Amino acid sequence: MSCPVFPKPAKSKASLWKVFFTKRHSWLDALYERSYGMKMGEYKLPGLTLYMVNQPELVRNVMVQNMANFPKNQMLGDILEPLLGESIFTTNGEQWQKQRDMLDPAFKHARVQQVFGLMQNAAQDMLARLKNHQPGQDIDPEMTFVTADIIFRTIMSAKLNEAQANRILEAFVRFQAESPKLALKKMFRLPGFMQRGASERQRMAAAKEIRGTIEDIIRPRYQQAEAARAGCPNARAELENQQDILSSLLLTTDQSTGQPFNFNEIVDQISMLFLAGHETTASSLTWSLYLLALHPQVQQDAYEEVARVLAEQPMSVAAIRKMVLVRDVFREALRLYPPVGFLSRECAHATEMRDKKMKAGSTVMVSPWLIHRHKDYWHNPHSFDPYRFTSKELKTPLSKSYLPFGAGPRVCIGAAFAQQESSLILASILQHYHISMPQGFEPQPVGRLTIRSENGLQLILTPRNKQEP
Numbered sequence: 001m002s003c004p005v006f007p008k009p010a011k012s013k014a015s016l017w018k019v020f021f022t023k024r025h026s027w028l029d030a031l032y033e034r035s036y037g038m039k040m041g042e043y044k045l046p047g048l049t050l051y052m053v054n055q056p057e058l059v060r061n062v063m064v065q066n067m068a069n070f071p072k073n074q075m076l077g078d079i080l081e082p083l084l085g086e087s088i089f090t091t092n093g094e095q096w097q098k099q100r101d102m103l104d105p106a107f108k109h110a111r112v113q114q115v116f117g118l119m120q121n122a123a124q125d126m127l128a129r130l131k132n133h134q135p136g137q138d139i140d141p142e143m144t145f146v147t148a149d150i151i152f153r154t155i156m157s158a159k160l161n162e163a164q165a166n167r168i169l170e171a172f173v174r175f176q177a178e179s180p181k182l183a184l185k186k187m188f189r190l191p192g193f194m195q196r197g198a199s200e201r202q203r204m205a206a207a208k209e210i211r212g213t214i215e216d217i218i219r220p221r222y223q224q225a226e227a228a229r230a231g232c233p234n235a236r237a238e239l240e241n242q243q244d245i246l247s248s249l250l251l252t253t254d255q256s257t258g259q260p261f262n263f264n265e266i267v268d269q270i271s272m273l274f275l276a277g278h279e280t281t282a283s284s285l286t287w288s289l290y291l292l293a294l295h296p297q298v299q300q301d302a303y304e305e306v307a308r309v310l311a312e313q314p315m316s317v318a319a320i321r322k323m324v325l326v327r328d329v330f331r332e333a334l335r336l337y338p339p340v341g342f343l344s345r346e347c348a349h350a351t352e353m354r355d356k357k358m359k360a361g362s363t364v365m366v367s368p369w370l371i372h373r374h375k376d377y378w379h380n381p382h383s384f385d386p387y388r389f390t391s392k393e394l395k396t397p398l399s400k401s402y403l404p405f406g407a408g409p410r411v412c413i414g415a416a417f418a419q420q421e422s423s424l425i426l427a428s429i430l431q432h433y434h435i436s437m438p439q440g441f442e443p444q445p446v447g448r449l450t451i452r453s454e455n456g457l458q459l460i461l462t463p464r465n466k467q468e469p
């Protein structure tokens with residue numbers, strides 16, 4: 001199998017100031033050759049020490065065994081706060097546990113299967129839009145649209161119209177572009193006034209725009225829930241009839257206090273689900289399509305698998321489950337281009353790891369990007385090989401070396417949801433189109449909030465029924 005694109009690492013570590021001034025637009029550019037083989041790295045920044053933890057045993061220590069000593073990083077919380085408020089993605093301790101308990105029921109397998117029909121409607125609309133796809137047009141905006149549309153339909157029963165979508169997605173692009181700049185300023189401990197320039201104002205305005213759209217959709221539903229709680233039987237029946245995740249959140253209560261989420265808490269959680277749920281999935285779908293375009297034989301095998309399954313039954317949860325290769329193409333895209341390339345934690349109390357004495361307050365990074373490409377854990381780590389997941393020759397068990405959805409109690413709540421929608425979208429595209437790239441085009445991976453292609457993904461979609469025999 002050939003080797004898909006990844007940023008060539010520098011021979012050696014860059015100086016701190018070089019990182020600050022030249023690597024701000026992508027985390028991946030700050031990596032160097034040794035990063036891809038090390039078990040644990042230490043980086044000293046002014047006023048902050050950062051540890052990169054790449055060894056499965058150490059990862060388990062951080063994410064599972066001593067999770068209480070490695071809470072989510074406050075810096076990440078501060079960066080995402082304008083958009084996500086105090087949502088489950090950034091909270092810790094009791095507050096996080098309470099939120100997790102309240103969100104869990106909405107993401108149970110049965111509930112995720114229930115929303116398959118809504119996902120399928122969004123996939124059908126995507127196929128209708130793809131009829132206008134021009135040869136060589138960037139597919140990334142469509143993957144962002146369809147995944148955002150799925151979130152809106154399944155979480156809020158709202159269909160995303162094009163004007164709303166453009167406004168919200170464009171605001172998110174601005175938010176995402178400015179965020180790494182703030183992260184670096186925080187890491188380098190620049191004073192507060194230097195963190196509040198034009199870039200920060202743009203970020204805040206973008207976050208306000210996104211939250212405003214979400215608040216407008218949630219407000220009438222929240223009022224309905226309040227009426228239900230006040231005893232209005234119609235309001236309760238209407239709420240229960242809605243199969244979306246918002247109604248599950250509106251109906252759920254904290255087990256210890258019996259209290260429901262308040263309006264701001266619901267907006268925080270839904271904004272977070274919007275961000276965590278569409279950006280990550282869009283990224284991995286775009287990379288999956290790139291990998292399929294680059295590997296025509298795998299694409300042909302996956303197409304035949306889809307055609308075989310759909311000859312026997314209509315598109316459904318059961319049909320998707322039979323498409324093992326489609327699932328594994330997606331899994332391999334998540335290995336090579338994990339959307340969340342770095343998971344950030346803080347060391348709450350001083351501790352020791354390998355030969356390093358870690359002070360309280362230091363930053364700890366677990367990197368799916370590096371672990372998934374580590375030569376000690378994978379055969380041909382930089383190559384695309386979706387068949388590796390069904391072969392018996394994995395170098396290390398997946399539970400140790402594969403963590404696109406994180407690990408431990410804070411593992412992604414939406415993993416089953418993401419897998420279901422991604423298989424559906426990939427199968428729908430494979431069923432109707434042959435996928436290729438214009439000659440000479442190569443996507444450029446950059447690490448921002450997620451790992452995306454800086455120049456998008458130019459694709460040629462040839463309808464299957466118009467292909468030469």
Ligand code: HEM
Nearest residue numbers: 088089276277280281340343404405406410412413414418
């Ligand atoms: C391919 C798609 C996705 C990927 C790769 C992904 C990845 C991740 C990762 C790595 C984490 C853990 C972060 C950490 O430990 O620091 C996470 C957490 C989370 N994800 Fe996802 N995610 C995806 C899709 C989704 C979807 C579709 C949803 C919801 C609709 C979702 C909701 C969440 C939530 C709520 C958390 C926080 C869980 C907690 O802290 O308890 N994600 N995700």
